[in-house]
Amino acid sequence: MKHKTLLSIISLLAFTSAQAEFTKVADFEAGLDGAIEDSNAATAAEGRGSISQVDDPFAAGNKVLQLAPGSFLNGTGGQWTWFSIPLPPVTGSGTLYYRFSKETDLVSPVFGTSPSEETPQSYGDYSQVVGQAIDSIMIAYDDTGYTTTNIVLEAQTWYEFWFTFDQPTNVYSAYIRGGEYTAITPIIENAIFRSKGTTPQTYFYARSTVGSLTSPAAVDDVYFDDLYIDTSGTNLNAPGSAGDVGSGSGDTELTDSGPVVLGNGNVANIATRGAVGTGDSLLTAGFVIEEGQKRVLIRGIGPTLGTFNVTGVLADPKLTLFKDNVVLKTNTKWGDAENVSRITATSSAVGAFPLDAGSADAVILLTLDAGSYTVQLSGVGDTTGNALIEVYQAK
Incomplete structure (x- = not known):
């Protein structure tokens, strides 16, 4: 039986610039x-x-x-x-x-x-x-x-x-x-x-x-x-899962393997870790909501990766959400977001590791219609370093 349940909710299109691999x-x-x-x-x-x-x-x-x-x-x-x-x-x-x-x-x-x-x-x-x-x-x-x-x-x-x-x-x-x-x-x-x-x-x-x-x-x-x-660093994914995607450039299409299940209940999670550079060397993930509306928590983690012994982290990440090449939302320094209390509550509900209120990590929480979306993680002021994109389907 294929993992149709999770894939029908939210499915991954592509990763780029990912490095971690078991x-x-x-x-x-x-x-x-x-x-x-x-x-x-x-x-x-x-x-x-x-x-x-x-x-x-x-x-x-x-x-x-x-x-x-x-x-x-x-x-x-x-x-x-x-x-x-x-x-x-x-x-x-x-x-x-x-x-x-x-x-x-x-x-x-x-x-x-x-x-x-x-x-x-x-x-x-x-x-x-x-x-x-x-x-x-x-x-x-x-x-x-x-x-x-x-x-x-x-x-x-x-x-x-x-x-x-x-x-x-x-x-x-x-x-x-x-x-x-x-x-x-x-x-x-x-x-x-x-x-x-x-x-x-x-x-x-x-x-x-x-x-x-x-x-x-x-x-x-x-x-x-x-x-x-x-042997390349911290990798909190299951071998062969969406987050464990190998190194190099190009796209990796997720098919029957399904998203990684990390949260409580029916929560789908996509995660990819890699190096954020400048120009075209940004960290990118795509996902599809196939029907209805879904509330989605998107996180761009840089500084907090240091607490997991990851070195050379992206100090000041900028998270951007696109649909059809149109920018829907951006965020830097998640603690300054207007819905920070909801972000905190939702992160806990889906089982995401906590972020310090003063950290420079970036988070977007919003309700999305059916369609294809792209998440891009860059560095403020062309800063570079290792970072992580997470996409959760929240209740």
């Missing part, structure tokens, strides 16, 4: 050979912790990696089961994406990245790392210890995870989407690496903790799928 590291469709570099897992037949390629237990037609913890009654090798997957080295800023699910709440996994091929023996050996306690609450780690979050994972539900990080400054943020978190939700932001240094992040590690007879931890399986990396 590269697949592993999807486990062809098995584990060539994906897993190392592990301490036994075979399932041996009764201890194991890793296997299995059919997706929660979505038919897909192969995933199963990490089984084994039993604390089996002695050596059963208490910690782990695997490692090599990553393309990131010397600057990058984004790691993967999917995770669990059979029941009786699990205690930890996953993150490391600059070393040596197996992490403790949390301090990871650089960026999150995990789930046996009570299903997410825990995030930084250089001072750990933080218990308010993120709770449901069983038999796939979650998307993003690690955005800057290797030179040893800073990372972690985000999640799935289940009740219909918008991308922070787990931890601007945390300092546990294992600091200049060596690039080159390994993804995951482990499941069984514990001991007196202190049991996990008894059920966890699953991983779709490990991707973007």
